[in-house]
Amino acid sequence: MSKVIYSASVSLDGFVALPNDEVGPLFDWYASGDTEYPLPGTNMVFKVSRVCAALFDENWTKIGASVTGRHTFDVAHAWGGNPPGGGNHFVVTHHVPPEWVYEGSPFTFVTDGIANAVGQAKNTAGTDKHIDVVGANIMQQCLKAGLLDEIHIDLIPLLLGEGIRLFDNLASEPAKLETIRVIEDTGVTHLQFRVVKE
Ligand SMILES: NC(=O)c1ccc[n+]([C@@H]2O[C@H](COP(=O)([O-])OP(=O)(O)OC[C@H]3O[C@@H](n4cnc5c(N)ncnc54)[C@H](OP(=O)(O)O)[C@@H]3O)[C@@H](O)[C@H]2O)c1
Structure with a gap:
């Protein structure tokens, strides 16, 4: 079944970007390995560890569509029309x-809101592909609405x-997560969590 997954590079103190929206050294690990990984849908080629390239291959090839926040869309200048993932991006704005x-x-x-965006993305992606959530604010809304299935954090040893x-504007009730896996890598620790829905 199609899963809704949020992924981001996050500093140890919980930030996804600097106040001016630049990611600063948060993305350095995309260029610090010895294995090339062409990012689907774009002209970008990452250089990551072999472990990470295998992990990317697992995740990026399964993305069928994305639900993207307008702020990230603007900051990224719409990726010049070639957004990551290659599928349709449903931009919430x-x-x-x-x-x-x-x-x-x-x-x-x-x-008309994130539930509609996620619904349209799921219809486009098909049941065997996942939905990539792009944008912290959008992720928070998905989490609060019970629409998010997994959170993948690339934890960077950096204090911004x-x-x-990342975790602002949460619901007043705790959100329970289950650890799927933890992978130690060079300059980054990959953490994957499942959102527990009761
Ligand atoms: N570290 C990483 O891996 C990583 C990855 C991607 C992005 N980033 C950074 O993360 C930051 C993301 O910013 P963010 O979390 O503030 O924004 P965001 O989630 O990308 O977008 C939020 C915007 O989406 C629109 N929106 C949200 N909910 C809506 C709704 N229900 N109905 C209609 N429109 C809605 C609003 O824009 P409008 O009112 O203008 O329409 C809102 O300001 C950026 O700085 C980006 O560069 C980091």
Whole structure:
């Protein structure tokens, strides 16, 4: 069954970006290994450890569609029209950017909330592919709405001090997680959790 998964590089003090939205050294590990990994859907080629390339292969090839926050979409300049994952990105926003609305655009703009965006992404992806959630704010809303199945953290041994917090605006009730696996790697620890739904 299609799973809804959030993945991000996160500093030890819980930030996904600096206050100016730059990721700073959070993404250094994408270029510090000896194994090339061409990121599906883009022209980017990562250089990571062999362990990480195998993990990427497991995750990236299973992405069928993405649910993306408008802020990340803007910061990334719409990835020049070649968004990561290669599938359709359902961009959650209050204001549709007309320049990206055309037949064959990799972006569909959703103005009526994340549940609708996740539903449309699932319909597009099919049951054997997963939905990639992009954007901390969108992840928080998915978590609160019970729509998120897994959280994958690439934990970076770095203290950013300030910036965009990953776990902000959570529900008042605790969210229980189960550890799926922990993989120690060079300059990064890969942590995967399942969201417990009772
Ligand atoms: N470390 C990593 O791996 C990593 C990966 C990706 C991104 N990042 C960074 O993470 C940060 C993400 O920022 P973020 O979490 O604040 O934003 P986000 O999740 O990317 O986008 C939030 C925006 O989406 C729109 N939105 C959210 N919910 C909505 C709703 N229910 N209905 C309509 N529109 C809605 C709003 O924009 P509008 O009101 O403008 O429409 C809102 O400001 C960025 O700095 C990015 O560079 C880090």
